[in-house]
Amino acid sequence: MFQDIPVTVTFVLAAVVAWVAYFIYRLANEEIKIRRYGGHAPSMQKWWDPLGASFIYGLTSHSLRDETLEFFHDQFCLSSHGRKRPYNYEVRLCGTRLIFTADPENVKAMLSTQFNDYGKGEKMRQDWHDLLGESILTADGQSWQKSRQIVRTYFTKQRISDLECFERHMQRLLPMLSEGGAVDVKDLLSRFALDASAEFTFGIDINSLHEPKTEFAKAFETIRATQALIERAGAFNFLVRRGEFRRQVKVAKDFIAHYVQEALALSPEDLQERDKKDKDYTFLHACLTSIRDSTRLIDEILTVVTAGRDTAAQTIALCLFELSRYPEYVIDMRREIEEHVGFDRPPTYAELRSLKLVHNALNETLRLYPSVPFNARTALRDTSLPRGGGPQGEDPIGVPEGGYVVWSTHVMHLSPELHPPESESFPPAHLWRPHRWDDWYPDNWSYLPFNAGPRICVGQQFAITEMSYVVVRILQQYSRIELKMREPQETPKTHKWVRRGDGPELAEKFAQRSPQMATEITMAPRFGIQLAFHE
Numbered sequence: 001m002f003q004d005i006p007v008t009v010t011f012v013l014a015a016v017v018a019w020v021a022y023f024i025y026r027l028a029n030e031e032i033k034i035r036r037y038g039g040h041a042p043s044m045q046k047w048w049d050p051l052g053a054s055f056i057y058g059l060t061s062h063s064l065r066d067e068t069l070e071f072f073h074d075q076f077c078l079s080s081h082g083r084k085r086p087y088n089y090e091v092r093l094c095g096t097r098l099i100f101t102a103d104p105e106n107v108k109a110m111l112s113t114q115f116n117d118y119g120k121g122e123k124m125r126q127d128w129h130d131l132l133g134e135s136i137l138t139a140d141g142q143s144w145q146k147s148r149q150i151v152r153t154y155f156t157k158q159r160i161s162d163l164e165c166f167e168r169h170m171q172r173l174l175p176m177l178s179e180g181g182a183v184d185v186k187d188l189l190s191r192f193a194l195d196a197s198a199e200f201t202f203g204i205d206i207n208s209l210h211e212p213k214t215e216f217a218k219a220f221e222t223i224r225a226t227q228a229l230i231e232r233a234g235a236f237n238f239l240v241r242r243g244e245f246r247r248q249v250k251v252a253k254d255f256i257a258h259y260v261q262e263a264l265a266l267s268p269e270d271l272q273e274r275d276k277k278d279k280d281y282t283f284l285h286a287c288l289t290s291i292r293d294s295t296r297l298i299d300e301i302l303t304v305v306t307a308g309r310d311t312a313a314q315t316i317a318l319c320l321f322e323l324s325r326y327p328e329y330v331i332d333m334r335r336e337i338e339e340h341v342g343f344d345r346p347p348t349y350a351e352l353r354s355l356k357l358v359h360n361a362l363n364e365t366l367r368l369y370p371s372v373p374f375n376a377r378t379a380l381r382d383t384s385l386p387r388g389g390g391p392q393g394e395d396p397i398g399v400p401e402g403g404y405v406v407w408s409t410h411v412m413h414l415s416p417e418l419h420p421p422e423s424e425s426f427p428p429a430h431l432w433r434p435h436r437w438d439d440w441y442p443d444n445w446s447y448l449p450f451n452a453g454p455r456i457c458v459g460q461q462f463a464i465t466e467m468s469y470v471v472v473r474i475l476q477q478y479s480r481i482e483l484k485m486r487e488p489q490e491t492p493k494t495h496k497w498v499r500r501g502d503g504p505e506l507a508e509k510f511a512q513r514s515p516q517m518a519t520e521i522t523m524a525p526r527f528g529i530q531l532a533f534h535e
């Protein structure tokens with residue numbers, strides 16, 4: 001009978017059988033390792049959907065409506081039902097197992113106690129390679145340690161307390177806020193942060209505040225949108241068209257290359273002199289002491305500019321948005337600023353640090369709107385996560401080498417289990433109420449806007465200084481911020497939100513929030529934030 005089957009069909013059948021056998025072998029091998037190191041988290045796989053198509057469809061359709069965050073909150077609520085330790089689940093997408101967690105113990109393991117077991121992994125390096133090459137943000141192991149050492153040296157207190165750079169750009173921004181009626185602070189602050197970041201990093205005044213159409217500033221817009229698509233498309237990201245993206249990455253890199261070449265031409269004596277005088281000495285110059293390869297220098301610079309732009313800009317924009325809805329707090333903050341600094345001169349670094357209400361407002365903004373709402377690590381060896389397995393979720397989860405774990409800072413920041421019970425001094429967690437920080441500070445591992453552990457955001461202090469400086473300078477000049485867009489809608493969307501059996505209506509509450517938030521590389525308002533500033 002077999003002699004009637006053509007050779008090609010036999011060959012195809014044999015290949016299919018071999019692939020299935022290999023797939024089963026891989027699964028069995030993986031299962032043995034999972035059991036050796038722990039167990040499984042609750043599965044969100046439907047029995048009729050072994051490839052996880054419904055999960056992929058759910059995620060994609062929610063993403064297209066800017067409801068990615070709601071999708072993940074929903075999945076956590078569904079998977080947690082009735083378990084003592086909620087907020088862990090897993091799903092298998094096209095054969096690859098993904099673990100999702102919002103359990104502080106698991107996050108602590110990945111970022112600190114089992115730091116060497118987890119890293120960015122090959123997949124992330126490939127996804128970001130066109131844009132960032134092998135830089136601090138994507139590297140692991142010794143390569144990361146080397147980058148971290150260089151970058152950290154530059155971000156010393158002495159450098160970040162130099163507020164002149166911010167003031168120069170502030171002098172351009174402040175008049176633009178009162179140009180009559182509503183202004184889009186999302187856009188203005190992105191441009192401000194790009195200008196400040198470029199000056200700090202490689203000493204160039206891009207002035208995108210006044211000239212938003214410069215090639216470098218424009219390139220960043222295309223780059224951000226496509227890189228987000230590459231990230232989100234996961235295993236299918238080879239389908240993303242990258243022609244224009246690569247052209248714009250080249251524009252940005254060529255722009256930086258010019259300054260890198262100039263810096264490379266400086267003699268060691270020149271560099272030392274600049275360092276000593278602390279004049280015209282930038283992050284690029286600091287890198288030159290250990291890196292002489294121009295490609296690597298460009299990658300490190302582009303990384304710091306990329307990492308520091310939207311994160312800080314959107315946090316300030318969202319803080320101003322919330323302040324426009326909470327005028328009593330603006331009055332309190334202005335009183336504090338008047339007492340510590342006055343309204344006639346810029347604050348010093350020490351004064352900035354003493355402004356508790358300003359820091360409370362920023363902490364609260366980063367709690368509700370963490371710029372990096374989701375993050376991921378790959379297991380670099382066979383390992384485990386301490387919690388989420390077993391019937392109550394209290395046993396370890398086994399994670400074989402190559403396993404992918406996604407955690408959600410955003411879910412942790414809103415989780416009722418991780419906050420004190422609601423009271424007058426602790427209003428519901430979904431509300432922006434900076435007064436809650438007067439005598440409360442969350443546990444280290446449940447409030448993580450900058451991550452924690454050895455890989456904590458290296459620009460954290462720079463960002464806090466920049467953000468508080470901008471907020472103070474604005475409130476020194478303007479006494480009232482008016483919301484010039486639709487008020488957030490308070491009607492709950494109850495149709496599909498699921499409540500945990502014994503928990504509050506976390507997802508439902510989250511769904512009431514606005515403005516519409518896009519989760520791209522970072523989380524940011526999808527549309528502009530229109531505000532008017534009154535003296």
Ligand code: HEM
Pocket residue numbers: 136137138148151197303304305307308309311312315370371372375376448449450451454455456457458459460462463
């Ligand atoms: C509100 C502002 C900011 C937030 C919320 C933020 C958040 C984060 C987070 C969560 C990470 C960890 C990413 C990961 O390991 O997967 C990170 C890393 C990093 N951030 Fe920030 N960031 C902010 C501002 C900045 C600024 C202003 C800079 C630079 C000027 C910066 C530079 C970096 C760099 C270089 C890393 C990589 C550190 C490493 O892998 O060792 N960030 N940031």
